[in-house]
Structures are given as structure tokens and as C-alpha cells.
Amino acid sequence: MKVLTTICFVFFSVFVSAQVQFEAGKGNFADFLREHTIYPAFSKANCIQGTVSVSFKLDQQGKIYSSKVTKGILTDLDEEALRLVRLSSGKWKVPSGYDTTTAVIIPVNFRLEGYQCEGKSKSDMAAAIRSYQSEEALINSVINFYKNIDQAKPGQEVQFIAIKKQLGIDDDYLNSRIETGLKKIKQGDRQGACEDFFFVKNMGSNMADVYLAKYCK
Known part of the structure; x- marks a missing residue:
């Protein structure tokens, strides 16, 4: 069975969209959000869906x-919604005289199809959150x-290795974080990618060191 991800987005109110316009290709x-969304692993695996509201401000050059996040789901969907909005920086057109202190609020609505999520209840989602x-x-x-770690006591690392095992943070998982980071690099999102690479490093692994040296100086 072909697995599909459908992600729908709610756009601006009429008042805001009349002031600023998104300009990136056709x-x-x-469309921009749909193309660039990397549905976060935990929320995808646990069928977590919903709306994340993100507030942002634009300067006269259309940069954020x-x-x-003004209203979130309290999972990795919050981080992805914020990342996507930041990724749109510089792709906005603001009119002359635009009040750059104006906050634009976008509700980003995440939906999954094809992941056998149809039978999940609200209580299941709440438990996953x-x-x-x-x-x-x-x-x-x-x-x-x-x-x-330079301040760690002898033998203390064993405890945290056990925590990582409990969480399922092994080499396969860390590799998946690196792959996600590389996808973000291709999107031009160096900040988001470096967050993934630093996550790997902060799990006590050197697997992402080459990417940290290349992209995150």
C-alpha cells in the first residue's frame, strides 16, 4: 500500500493577507509549507495531528x-511549525509604510493520511502527547x-546510556536525525539542520561531527 502524507494549512485572515503577500515561485x-514540511517522527509514529499557531513579525525586506509558537500541541509539531515559518523569511512582500511591529499569526494545521491513524481517538492522542x-x-x-560530561562522576555515564536505551536512542535513531538534518540543508534551513546535528552530538555521539564542522561553525 502506498503511504501518503497529507498536510493541510489554514492561511491568514483577510485583514492580514491584504497587507503582506508571500512571493516564492508560482x-x-x-504550497510552500506542503513542499517543505518534514512531518516529525514522534508525532507521525503516534498519529498526533492538530493545529499550531505561530506568530511572527516582518521587516521592510520581508524577513522574519x-x-x-502562540498555541501549540506540545509535541515536535510545534518545532516543525516554527521551523517552517522561519524558513519563509525573505519570501514576503510588505507594502511601503507597513507597520513592522504588527504580528502576523498563522494557524498551521497538520493532518496525516495513510498511516492507519483513522481509528485513533482524542484520548489516544492525549496519552501520546x-x-x-x-x-x-x-x-x-x-x-x-x-x-x-567533563564534570561527570566516574561511572555516571552508565545511567544515561540506560536512559538512551529506554528511549530507543540508538545508532539507527541518530542516523535518522542526521538524515533529517541533511534534508533541511537541502531546503536552505541551516539552523534547523544544525539543531539536529547538535542533538546527535549531545547524545554523546560523534556521528554528526563532520556535518557540524561543515555547516555549523
């Missing part, structure tokens, strides 16, 4: 100088350990 902003948040806390503890 497509509109929804401030952006944040709680699981994500619990895993994030453990991941952050691992990151903090390896960032400060």
Missing part, C-alpha cells in the same frame, strides 16, 4: 525578525549530562 504559502513530554524531560537530562 505557489502560495500553503521575531517568531514564536503526555508520553512525549515525559520523554522530553528524560532527553533533556541526557543532553545536560553530555554537555557537562
